[in-house]
Amino acid sequence: MEKLLEEYRYGYQLLKKATEGLSEEELRFKPEANKWSIHQILIHVADSELVSTQRMKKVLSEEAPLLMSFDQDAWANSLDYENLDSEQHLLLFQLLRSSMLPILMQLPPEKWERVGIYADAGPFTLLQLLEYRVDHVRGHLAQIARVREAYQQSKI
Template identity: 70%
Template sequence: MKELIEEYGHGYTMLRQVIEGLSEEALRFKPAPDKWSIHQILIHVTDSEILSTHRLKKVLAEEEPLLISFDQNAWANNLGYDLLDREQALLLFQMLRSSMQTILVHLTSEQSERVGVYADAGRFTFTQLLEYRVNHVRDHLAQIERVKEAYRLSV
């Protein structure tokens, strides 16, 4: 659990490192019309973090709370991701992760086994939800690398 909490805490730094030195053109490049740009990916990661921080806290505070999924494509398509401020989103991501760190470093083994329930996906322990948050950033870091490579090949 210690390594998981540590990696969770480094999510912001990892996102910053993967985009370091990229031009605005590279950040806005879409590898295909139906694919996200790096800018859009970063906005999505933050939106997902907003909802997930709420879920993590619900699981710790409430008895087997109902957790709600969201339609990430609807958010990306209908909330004007291209118009949103990437720097503001990254700072919000940093603050959300930072706000959870105090809770996480004091997490008990009993708390890590608390459960939340998704109507569409079933029961998940706090640890499973936290693992998902770490993997979510990992997956999007890999996606950003793929978009960077597609951009390099296009210029």
């Protein structure tokens, strides 16, 4: 549990390091027309964190609450991610994590077994929700590395 919470704590720093020194051209490069740029990935990660923080709070505060999924592509398209500020969204991500961390760190073991129910995926414990948050950042860090590599290859 300690290791999981530490990785959760350092999610912002990992994202910041992965995007350090990138030019605007690199941030907005899309490896394919239907793939996201690093700029869009950062905004998505913040939006996902916003929704997930609310889910974790519901699980901690309500009995078996209904948890809703969201359509990430609809958000990216409808909210016009291209014209949003990715740095501002990274700060939002940092604030969400830093506001949730003290709550998570003081939980007794039985709270980690509290459950929320996704209409489309069934029950998830608080622990599973936290594991997903950590995995989500890992997955997008790998995606950022792939986009960076594709950008470098496009310049050869």
